[in-house]
Amino acid sequence: MLVVNETILEIEGLKKVYSGGVRALDGVDLTIRKGEIFALLGPNGAGKTTLIGAVCGLVRPTDGTITAFGHDLARNWRAARARIGLVPQELSTDMFETVERAVAYSRGLFGHAPDKARIHEILKSLSLYEKRSSQIRELSGGMKRRVLIAKALAHEPELLFLDEPTAGVDVELRKGMWEQIAALRERGTTIILTTHYIEEAELMADRVGIIRGGRILMVDDKDAIMQRMGTTEAVITLSEPLSQLPEPIAQFPVTLSEDGLELCYRGGDGSGSGSEEVAALTKALIAAGVDYRGIDVHDSSLEDIFIDLVSAEEAA
């Protein structure tokens, strides 16, 4: 599924101040494109769930506008909500209801005619078909979370919010969920997910937004972020200590440790230019007659960038 430049969700100047005075959202502007997977990252209390709640009708915004599928949510909320699905963070289900009836209820609630075949198809895609007649309380935590996904998919939403979809889910099941999210995207569903697992965002997202203190700190294509903010770090352990850097080596972005035994390179970007420069550095070392015993190269991850960005904001 290709991401097209058609905007399906536009948020402008969104603010939310709770009755206790907590400012959860402080002027959020955000645009979501059709067909993309957008990962919203942020520490606890950053405003992720409030932002989702405001779009999905759970939270009343204090100020700002939300336009989904061309409908102003304050006015044409029915038309907009009919095309939006939500998988909440909490495992909130009617525990005494059977899986199939719970999913069928969700479909009806969103105004769709009963369609047993479609419900069965959704249950099969989430490996819940065999459990369709079981009460939800009898299911494992991972299955309950999949029931929530099935309920959110029952009305075939074009925009799906996944609020921490893999929270508390074991590694194997998490990978299964990633596959399901990828399959949804293939079918053309636009997905906005919040997650604490930045690896998840790095693996799946087309674009990433970082939110903190109710403000969006940055939104960009994941690859562009990695390229712009990513770095390569290489630590070269020398055979003999150096008192100072030879001239050809000093031209690289390197620092020498106090004992003169470690050369630390930090440079490049997320495009791989850092690795190429490290290779050139090693050649320059050999040419300058500097021997070394080992090299440890590390490309920064989205997590490193996220931590740096949030830490910098905190310091500011």
Place this chain on the structure above:
Amino acid sequence: MGFNARGAWSIYTRELMRAMRTAFQSILSPVLTTSLYFVVFGTVIGARMEPVDGVPYGAFIIPGLLMLTLLGETTSNSSFGIYMPRFTGTIYELLSAPVGVAETLIGFVGAAATKGLVLAAIILATATLFVDYEIKYPVLAIGYIMLVAASFSLFGFILGVWADGFEKLGIIPLLILTPLTFLGGTFYSIDQLPEPWSTIALANPIAFLVSGLRWTFYGTSDVSIWVSLGLTLGFLALCTAVIAFIFKTGWRLRE
């Protein structure tokens, strides 16, 4: 997208299915309790009582006992119907769906009122086992029961939105509705009370409901049927206005 009829129907049918899941609590329990009243007050004690306004005592208490069950059950069913999703967190689905005040009320309040009507029918059928009675204006009686069931289902909905714990859900039906119904002429005619109690009794709004229903049954009442009807319609309008306010402001539903 206009009115979401399928959404309303989904809520309605799910609420009725929930009642079926808890049939003992929803249906059998109130029927059993009311039957005990018929046995004790209708058959055993009623046989020794003088007719009231020309109506045998056993038959006289039927409208009051019916009202007692109807008020308690419609209020409880409706309040639990909306409180449980709030308590368990499943309210998120309702709030994020394309359903508004009309669909929500038709679903929750309609189901609670339906349960109340079914219960009323079962109680009336059960009463024939213990007492001989005839309903003078059956169509009006059904209409009045429907009106009261709808009004108190709306009231229960407000209660379910207002409550922040199970204790509060039980307080109103148990500590207010039941005593007021008992003192509202269920077991006696208010005219039989000495002054000032007969005047004080008229400060009890439930007395007007019992009196109104009794008029549809036997053509006799403590107060004019028009006053009872006007009060019931006024209560219905008030509850509807409060619910419209709740949805408009999101009070206790949307943060």
